[in-house]
Amino acid sequence: MTNYMLLAPELILTLVALTTMMVGLFIGKNKTILGYFASIGLVAALSLTVSSLNANETLFYGTLTIDALSQFFKIVFISVSLLVTIASIKYTENDQNADSFFTLLLFSTIGMMVVASANDLVTLFVGFELASLSTYALAGFDKKDPKSIEAAMKYFIIGSLSSALMLFGISFVYGMTGTTSIPGIAENAGALVGSPVGLIAVVMLIAGFGFKMALVPFHMWAPDTYQGAPTVVSALLAAGSKKMGFVAAFRVFVVALAVLSPTWQTAFAILAVITMTLGNVVAISQTSVKRMLAYSSVAQAGYIAMAFAVMTPMAFAGGILYTLSHAFMKTGAFLVVAVVGYMVLSDNKNAKDIDHIDNFKGLSKRMPFTAFAMMVFVFALSGIPPTAGYISKFVLFSSTIEAGLVWLAVIAILNSAISLYYYARVVKYMYFLPAIGGKVSEPAPYAIALILALAGVLVIGIWPEPFVYWAMEAAKVLI
Amino acid sequence: MNIVSLIILVPLIGAVLTLLTKTKEQARVIALVSSLAPLVGALYMIMQFDSLTPSMQFVESYNWVPSLGIYYTVGVDGIAMPLVLLAAIVVPLTIIYSWGEDKQPNQFFGLIVALQAGVMGVFTSLDFFLFYIFWELTLIPMYFLISIWGGPRKDYAAIKFFIYTHVASLVMLLGIFAIYFAVWAQTGTPSFNIPYLLEQFQLLESSLLRDSIFLALLFGFIVKMPAVPFHTWLPDAHVEAPTAGSVLLAAVLLKMGGYGLFRVMLPLLPFTGSPNLMITILGFIGVLSILYGAMLALAQTDLKKMVAYSSISHMGYVTLGAAALVPLSVSGAMFQQFSHGLITCLLFMSCGAIQHIAGTRIIADLGGIGSKMPKLTVLMLFGFMASLGLPGLSGFVAEFMILTFAYLTLPTYVLLALLGIVVTAGYHLWAMQRAVFGSLNEKLGNLHDITNYETLSMAILALLVLYFGLNPAPILGMMTTNAEQIVSLMAIAGV
Numbered sequence: 001m002t003n004y005m006l007l008a009p010e011l012i013l014t015l016v017a018l019t020t021m022m023v024g025l026f027i028g029k030n031k032t033i034l035g036y037f038a039s040i041g042l043v044a045a046l047s048l049t050v051s052s053l054n055a056n057e058t059l060f061y062g063t064l065t066i067d068a069l070s071q072f073f074k075i076v077f078i079s080v081s082l083l084v085t086i087a088s089i090k091y092t093e094n095d096q097n098a099d100s101f102f103t104l105l106l107f108s109t110i111g112m113m114v115v116a117s118a119n120d121l122v123t124l125f126v127g128f129e130l131a132s133l134s135t136y137a138l139a140g141f142d143k144k145d146p147k148s149i150e151a152a153m154k155y156f157i158i159g160s161l162s163s164a165l166m167l168f169g170i171s172f173v174y175g176m177t178g179t180t181s182i183p184g185i186a187e188n189a190g191a192l193v194g195s196p197v198g199l200i201a202v203v204m205l206i207a208g209f210g211f212k213m214a215l216v217p218f219h220m221w222a223p224d225t226y227q228g229a230p231t232v233v234s235a236l237l238a239a240g241s242k243k244m245g246f247v248a249a250f251r252v253f254v255v256a257l258a259v260l261s262p263t264w265q266t267a268f269a270i271l272a273v274i275t276m277t278l279g280n281v282v283a284i285s286q287t288s289v290k291r292m293l294a295y296s297s298v299a300q301a302g303y304i305a306m307a308f309a310v311m312t313p314m315a316f317a318g319g320i321l322y323t324l325s326h327a328f329m330k331t332g333a334f335l336v337v338a339v340v341g342y343m344v345l346s347d348n349k350n351a352k353d354i355d356h357i358d359n360f361k362g363l364s365k366r367m368p369f370t371a372f373a374m375m376v377f378v379f380a381l382s383g384i385p386p387t388a389g390y391i392s393k394f395v396l397f398s399s400t401i402e403a404g405l406v407w408l409a410v411i412a413i414l415n416s417a418i419s420l421y422y423y424a425r426v427v428k429y430m431y432f433l434p435a436i437g438g439k440v441s442e443p444a445p446y447a448i449a450l451i452l453a454l455a456g457v458l459v460i461g462i463w464p465e466p467f468v469y470w471a472m473e474a475a476k477v478l479i
Numbered sequence: 480m481n482i483v484s485l486i487i488l489v490p491l492i493g494a495v496l497t498l499l500t501k502t503k504e505q506a507r508v509i510a511l512v513s514s515l516a517p518l519v520g521a522l523y524m525i526m527q528f529d530s531l532t533p534s535m536q537f538v539e540s541y542n543w544v545p546s547l548g549i550y551y552t553v554g555v556d557g558i559a560m561p562l563v564l565l566a567a568i569v570v571p572l573t574i575i576y577s578w579g580e581d582k583q584p585n586q587f588f589g590l591i592v593a594l595q596a597g598v599m600g601v602f603t604s605l606d607f608f609l610f611y612i613f614w615e616l617t618l619i620p621m622y623f624l625i626s627i628w629g630g631p632r633k634d635y636a637a638i639k640f641f642i643y644t645h646v647a648s649l650v651m652l653l654g655i656f657a658i659y660f661a662v663w664a665q666t667g668t669p670s671f672n673i674p675y676l677l678e679q680f681q682l683l684e685s686s687l688l689r690d691s692i693f694l695a696l697l698f699g700f701i702v703k704m705p706a707v708p709f710h711t712w713l714p715d716a717h718v719e720a721p722t723a724g725s726v727l728l729a730a731v732l733l734k735m736g737g738y739g740l741f742r743v744m745l746p747l748l749p750f751t752g753s754p755n756l757m758i759t760i761l762g763f764i765g766v767l768s769i770l771y772g773a774m775l776a777l778a779q780t781d782l783k784k785m786v787a788y789s790s791i792s793h794m795g796y797v798t799l800g801a802a803a804l805v806p807l808s809v810s811g812a813m814f815q816q817f818s819h820g821l822i823t824c825l826l827f828m829s830c831g832a833i834q835h836i837a838g839t840r841i842i843a844d845l846g847g848i849g850s851k852m853p854k855l856t857v858l859m860l861f862g863f864m865a866s867l868g869l870p871g872l873s874g875f876v877a878e879f880m881i882l883t884f885a886y887l888t889l890p891t892y893v894l895l896a897l898l899g900i901v902v903t904a905g906y907h908l909w910a911m912q913r914a915v916f917g918s919l920n921e922k923l924g925n926l927h928d929i930t931n932y933e934t935l936s937m938a939i940l941a942l943l944v945l946y947f948g949l950n951p952a953p954i955l956g957m958m959t960t961n962a963e964q965i966v967s968l969m970a971i972a973g974v
Binding site for chain 1 (some may be wrong): 542543544545546547574608615616618619622626627634638641642645646649650653654656657660663664711837942
């Protein structure tokens with residue numbers, strides 16, 4: 001007997017998305033109400049997902065699976081979406097296209113949730129495309145800003161290429177194993193071992209997912225897109241849509257192609273090292289905070305990718321926990337940039353370079369709460385206790401020692417130290433440099449979103465037990 | 480909740496309250512009260528403390544992340560108790576000394592109290608995870624104290640301090656991971672409990688692994704102390720930090736490194752792959768710090784930088800005494816930590832007062848200020864005498880014990896270290912003579928004596944230095960019990 005209640009979060013969000021779209025056609029200029037409506041839908045979906053954490057079932061002839069891993073990632077996606085939606089209530093305040101914004105946001109969330117649950121490569125691809133197409137449009141939402149359009153175009157072209165590569169890889173896997181079902185592939189994957197076709201398939205899939213995860217050398221689009229897109233959308237891309245690449249890779253590599261692990265394990269180790277190093281080193285020289293966060297996000301993807309190189313239950317738990325922590329700290333950091341952008345624009349309507357680090361000067365005087373939140377987020381990103389970033393790094397980095405990969409641990413830890421430099425610089429600008437301009441109060445939606453993100457970062461950091469436990473349960477699905 | 484948790488929690492809450500205050504008056508009063516509470520707690524603990532047992536007392540333990548073997552476990556023994564007392568004494572005195580701070584007083588006092596919470600946590604944690612959190616937590620307030628209230632090159636000094644010590648902590652973290660997983664693999668249960676891990680360490684089969692763990696942890700601690708050649712962050716941090724920051728840095732934060740030596744390194748030492756080599760390394764680092772630190776102090780033109788280098792030199796005695804592994808040299812080294820904490824406070828407060836009143840700390844630009852500042856001169860002279868090891872004061876007890884008893888096992892090193900004593904006496908007296916005595920330098924303008932708050936805090940320190948110099952037995956008693964236990968491990972290991 002199939003329990004369709006397990007799909008209730010997806011169904012609710014689909015209904016909310018469709019309703020938002022329809023209602024948006026009829027109500028007039030003030031469309032803020034739709035943002036509240038979408039937030040309520042997301043809260044409902046979140047609580048339903050949390051209530052079925054321990055579920056373990058497959059639905060629709062084995063194409064969807066509801067297990068600890070899928071539920072964990074769904075919580076990540078819904079949380080990010082919720083934070084972004086709340087903050088966007090302010091961002092889309094006087095925009096008559098607010099209805100499309102929220103609809104696209106919800107559809108992208110649904111897409112990511114489908115990927116989290118996908119137990120079949122075709123389902124996975126459909127979810128991937130649903131999420132990607134929605135985010136392409138969102139990235140270009142600021143359609144009067146050429147940078148936003150550039151961001152969307154770049155993202156679209158490179159995203160399409162990566163989809164093509166992924167599909168190419170999937171077709172090879174299908175051709176050799178005769179099935180697209182993930183457990184089915186796992187059974188027949190022996191056919192791929194030692195054959196050049198298997199190698200090509202792995203390379204194609206790594207490239208396809210690597211684009212989404214923004215692993216070096218597939219990261220080129222990320223800084224431009226994150227910088228050009230509206231900041232709330234950058235938050236969604238960096239904290240949400242990127243994780244879709246990880247959950248897909250977990251399912252496809254670790255579950256379906258486990259027998260090929262010698263091939264992809266080394267590849268991921270190398271990618272992880274160059275990704276974190278390049279991300280951190282390039283982030284140092286950035287003057288745009290948004291771009292700095294984009295490179296830091298690249299670096300963080302490198303840390304998470306270590307899980308594929310280490311391949312122990314502890315490493316997977318660390319990687320999974322890291323995605324949750326990263327969701328809160330990265331979304332929070334991007335939202336702070338959005339708040340600062342709002343502040344700069346309220347000083348001067350025609351301001352340029354609103355994400356320049358100079359705008360963070362003396363932020364502690366101008367917006368004490370936002371500055372404090374940003375301090376917690378950047379400290380969390382650099383892994384300072386007692387924040388979510390610390391406990392996740394703790395579990396993830398410690399797993400490399402457990403597996404005997406001391407060189408990887410040393411590189412990761414050195415990277416962590418490098419990253420402190422550019423994170424501390426933001427704190428320095430906010431707290432030590434003199435402020436230009438008076439005090440500004442944060443608009444309520446931004447403040448609420450920041451408080452929620454801050455709560456996430458601190459709760460996971462101070463009371464990590466349930467989250468570590470969930471992450472370990474989710475990791476058990478993989479091994 | 481028992482007393483140990485309270486002395487961590489009260490300052491933590493006090494720090495938040497202080498940060499939220501609006502006026503200077505509220506800020507400093509709340510900060511003082513919340514930093515005095517741990518002193519009351521520490522005195523209560525001393526009275527209840529049983530000096531005859533080396534085991535942990537006032538232990539408290541709660542589940543935190545049981546799936547990874549992480550527990551909130553705190554407690555004290557003879558190694559930790561005196562340092563808890565030291566931190567409880569020094570922080571309120573620092574607040575009294577800085578009573579007139581006008582620049583963002585709520586943040587200033589809040590950070591000082593937060594630092595106290597962090598340090599108390601480091602000295603009482605019995606779980607490596609918790610220990611590491613507190614260890615890192617002490618960095619953040621110090622970073623801010625330097626970079627907001629510091630001198631002209633504060634940005635450089637703050638970043639250098641942060642990155643240097645953070646990298647060292649990360650290396651230590653690697654060591655913690657390694658011992659955690661190695662013991663996990665050995666016994667099948669995950670645990671971050673410090674005493675448990677230290678006990679299980681000897682069962683690890685690979686001697687290379689044991690050596691690597693030892694060296695990784697050692698690196699974390701000796702950078703913090705700091706020992707030559709990893710000392711370069713300290714003079715910069717001291718010179719640029721505000722007086723309160725320097726006082727806390729030298730009196731409390733450096734002691735965390737020494738504490739790690741006694742808590743973690745010495746119990747592991749006999750069971751490493753090559754204990755004799757490790758003793759040689761430690762002894763060498765100790766003597767090098769004593770001599771090189773003293774030489775550099777002699778060469779300084781800035782009074783505060785001189786005191787900073789003298790700290791490095793004095794912390795070298797701690798390493799040397801620990802490396803000798805004779806019960807009384809080890810307890811002497813522990814006592815050196817306690818005594819140096821008090822004395823260096825007095826020295827940095829004197830330098831701060833001179834900088835504040837005369838507008839310069841360059842020794843050559845001072846001269847004869849004693850005639851205008853009698854109170855400062857008396858207290859400063861007292862501090863300098865204590866620092867160079869005048870009998871009757873606490874510094875003498877510690878250094879005498881270290882040199883006498885370390886001679887039993889490390890005679891060559893001790894003979895070399897004796898040279899350092901001459902240099903130490905030299906730079907102290909020479910600096911006093913040039914800066915304070917002689918005829919007044921007319922260019923200095925109007926000088927006045929130190930304020931009552933400054934006098935009060937410095938006088939209390941001077942009295943404590945005298946008291947512990949005349950009556951070191953209660954504190955030494957606790958230390959010796961634990962030192963004997965540590966040394967007895969050597970016999971067990973058959974070294």
